[in-house]
Amino acid sequence: MITLKIGQKISLKIERMGINGEGIGTISGRLIFVPYALPGEEIVAEITENARNFSRAQLVKINKKSRFRVKPEDPVYADLSSSHIMHLAYPQQLAFKKDLLLQALEKYKPAGFRNYELRETIGMENPLHYRNKLQYQIRRLNSGDVIAGLYRENSHHLVNLENCVVQEEMTQDIANFVCRLIEKYKLPVDDERKTRGIRTVMVRRSQKTGEVQMILVSSARITLDGQIWPAPYADQELTKREKMGFVKLDKFLSELTEKFTDIVTIAANYHPKKTSEIYGDRTQILFNEKETITEGVLDYEFELSPRAFYQLNPTQANVLYAEAIKALHPKKTDTVIDAYCGVGTIGFALANKVKSVHGMDTTPEAIVDARANAKRLGFKNCHYETGRAEKIIPNWYKTGQRPTALLVDPPRTGLDSELLETIAHYQPEKMVYVSCNVSTLAKDLIVLSQFYHVDYIQSVDMFPHTARTEAVVKLTKREKPMRLERKFNTRK
Known part of the structure; x- marks a missing residue:
């Protein structure tokens, strides 16, 4: 060797x-x-x-x-992550993302994987400025200048992003202006050591309406119109440090909303703890013409709260959801479970095509949005609950419901082992798996392929210039389950 x-x-x-x-x-x-x-x-x-x-x-x-x-369009892309592939011509990026699926399948070897149909990756006509949301960390340099950006991979070095070419232009412009206003009004910025202040800015713009919502995350309390937020408890005295570290937002908000009239919501999030979590427990609307923004996908619209999840690439979200619906092949007699439903986006696209949609999510705000969206859209056959799918689905079966179809769109960690066990036990007739991580997809298919035939996998390029892809998997129930060759862990 x-x-x-x-x-x-x-x-x-x-x-x-x-x-x-x-x-x-x-x-x-x-x-x-x-x-x-x-x-x-x-x-x-x-x-x-x-x-x-x-x-x-x-x-x-x-x-x-x-x-x-090719020459990368963004001069700082390599500073952020070694997995960015902007130096590769876009058609070859799409071919690579199909190969990603093959590599993952070859590593985990789910049953029959060599015979899976892997379809060509669906790309974008213009793979720039596609991210409708940014979430930048804020830092003040020794010079006094304020920057906003993302951490370099495996480091605590913040890369200043003033013209990110994959970011939607207005969201970038707002982030840049936020930095200038922080400088102008000398607002405190969190330095993770001595100073409490603004630590993160989130900006999201609706592709459908152009409406913008924003969250300022602060480790210091905020003052606005003479009021302190969060207000101290009645028996609580503010420390001297807390009194000195208020973020005074009156002039900041006035100038920001005057320049960017598309901003309809500005929220503050209080996050004083020194953790890697982006958000703290308390969020307060500071400015609102609307508490939500209206977004659209396929042929319907829905509302998004500031903290609610939605795809970062709304153009490709249309493609992804259309592929998911096609793979599910909905019928009027179908009862569909929409696990990891979020604000209900995929389920609403199915609502007029099936008997009913039953969704669940662990984020309470998402379920509030899902219910409100269903009511506004007039979908009386959409039902949503807060909780984990592996707990809710058995309860539904106990009440006599027999779903015919299952739709899952899990986070990058893939399906929870308990949910895999639940699916293996109840086995709806057909299933669609929307994946954002080819490795956890391939690992989950070790179990799912014992009970379902993998008809095909369709990759969709949701994140051009990165080594990430999304995939839609069409699965149909086997007439006779295969013998489970490998057990899977069940979390106790």
């Missing part, structure tokens, strides 16, 4: 791309992972890390370039 030293420079030919978008080459059978290198390239790389079976290296020089290498 060849021995490589940290700092050693090597010549390497890149053979393929890995699941995180890095180039992969081999030396004497040892895998070498090199971010920003492309298949077919001959490079010089410097070893940065050695593990038992592989090494990592940084790109030093390209001796032979790939014909698919």
Whole structure:
């Protein structure tokens, strides 16, 4: 086995791309992972890390370039993450994202995976400025300048983002103006050590209506119109430090809403704890013409509260949801379970095509929005509950309901093991799995493929220029379940 030293420079030919978008080459059978290198390239790389079976290296020089290498549109994209692939021509990005699925399936080997139909990735006509929401951290530099951006991968270095080319332009403009106003009015900014103040800004713009909502996350209390928020409890005295660290927002809000008239909601979130969580427990509307923004997908509209989840790419959300509906092949007699329903977006697209939709989500605000949206849209056959699917679904069966179809759209962690067990027990006739993580999808298919036939997997490029893709999986119940070859863990 060849021995490589940290700092050693090597010549390497890149053979393929890995699941995180890095180039992969081999030396004497040892895998070498090199971010920003492309298949077919001959490079010089410097070893940065050695593990038992592989090494990592940084790109030093390209001796032979790939014909698919392009100049990135964003000069700072490489500062954020080694999994960004803006240096790869867009058509080849789409091919790579189909290969991501294949790599994940080959790693976890669900039953019959070699025979799965993997369809070509559906991309965007214009893969720039697609993110309708930003969530930037705020920092004040020693110079006094205020910046907003994201942390560099695996570090605590904040990369200033003033012109992110994948971000919707108005959201970026608002974030930039927020920084200028913080400077102008000398508002305190959280420095994670001594100073309490503004720590995060969230801006989201509706593609349908152009309405904008914003959240300011602060570790200090806020004053507005002479009122303190959050107000101290009756028996609580503010510390001297708290009294000095108020974020006075009167002039800030006035100037911000005067310049950006599309802003309909501004909320504050109080988050004094030193944790990696973005939001604290308390949120307060500070300015509102509306408490929600109206967004649209396919042929209907819905309302979004500031903290409610919705896809970051509304253009491709239309594509993704259309593919999910097509895969489910809804019938008027279908009773559909919409697990991880959020504000009800996919379920509403099904409502006029099925007998009923029953959704659940663990976020109470999302369920409030889902119910309000269903009422506003006139869908009397949509029902929503707060809670975990693996707890609610058995209760529904106990009341005599027999859902014929299941739709799941889980977070990147995939399906909870208890939910997998629930699905294996009840086995609705058909199922659609909308995935945002090919690895957890492939792992979940180890169980699901024992009870369902995987008809096809359709990838959709929700995040151009990154090594991430979404996928829609069409599953139909097997006439006879396969013998479960591998047990899965059930959380106690």
